Amino acid sequence: MARLIADKRTLRVELAGERIRAASGSMVAVEGDVEFKHSGMGGGGGMRAALKRAVAGESISLMDCAGSGRVYLAKDALDVMVVDLAGDTLTAESDHILAHTDGLRLDVMFSGLRGVTSGQGLATTTVSGHGQIALVSDGPVMALEVSPGSDLVVDPDAYVGSRGALQMSLVSGVSWKSVVGEGTGEPFSLRFIGHGLVLVQSAER
Template identity: 55%
Template sequence: MIRGLGHSAVESVCCRFVARFRLNGSRMLAVDLMNETIRALNGSMVAYDGQMTFKRQGMTGGEGLRGFVRRRVAGEGMTLMEVTGQGTVYLAAEAAEITLIPLQGDTLFVESESLLALDAGLQTGVQFVGLRGMGTGQGLATTKVDGHGMVAILSDGPAIALEVAPGMPLCVDPHAYVGHRGQLQQDVVTDVNWRTVLGQGSGESVQFRYQGHGLVYVQPAERGGGIMEV
């Protein structure tokens, strides 16, 4: 587990937000609002009761003009809407599996396409990963979410949280990566040889390697390949 966020701490954080974010099955998120606001993936509402208003956040996505420019430069797109009201709103996206992650002042790094909903008090931004992301199809940047509140992420199949401990690095297929949190350092490991050049590679020649202390979320399916898929 992440240092400072043991099993009991996770339970207490979950209990604090359970009245707001709750799963209705594994592919539907229900959020109970009492004249509050959340941010959600644009177009993800499938039903609601009570009184709700939906407002697209526009080109800045709630991050201001500077954040918008950083996303355009990095190619990390994210379109969110504000949901405000009193009642329950139900959210989903293409029948993808949903995982709830409570943040307690820490930071979650997640692919923008995997972000379904988050508390309005959480801050989002762009974290540049450099050229190491381009070769894997991940792009120049990823989305970071930090603060106190609940985040709902999407995955193709149930997401699995894998623990990384000091001295025990974890390697992940870039196309199965969903997100990570904790004190982790990410780099890219390659294993390109003559078999790869001849098209006889294993298909696992590029991996993300995580070292430090934290959790990495992966899905049991792979996205479309990047320019270095071999």
């Protein structure tokens, strides 16, 4: 069984004849006999991309890593975290996905977002099945709990992913009258209500 092991900013992948998928170009070192092959695009463009009016539905490029040996994966010296899924579902921004084992499915989920006037839905990525997924983040990830009566507001640039029954809407951070003519600070943020966990990274770049 292929294993993903997070070691600070590096993901170590132990392969014994299996295959995993990883973000293209993320290999930094390899020992043993491992083949890398382009395996298409996966995931959605993410909330951030849509909010920044990047191309909607844009996805990440993935590669297959197959064989026997040890692969070291990393991305821009970002922190690495491995989540084990046992039949449940995780939502993640696609640019935070570093690698996942074979038993997981990545789907693009389009979700309407209350507060967005453009009428354009947001594409995000859901990960489901049995297996491991490695996420990258700028600094450690905090899992912030949302429950009825305890809403959470998050800067879109700090948002990594979420799980649970959550609803999302946009709020403007600084009231509009004060933002106009003063450049942007937090022009809008994401408000989560419901029941679940929101993953937030330590930087807002």
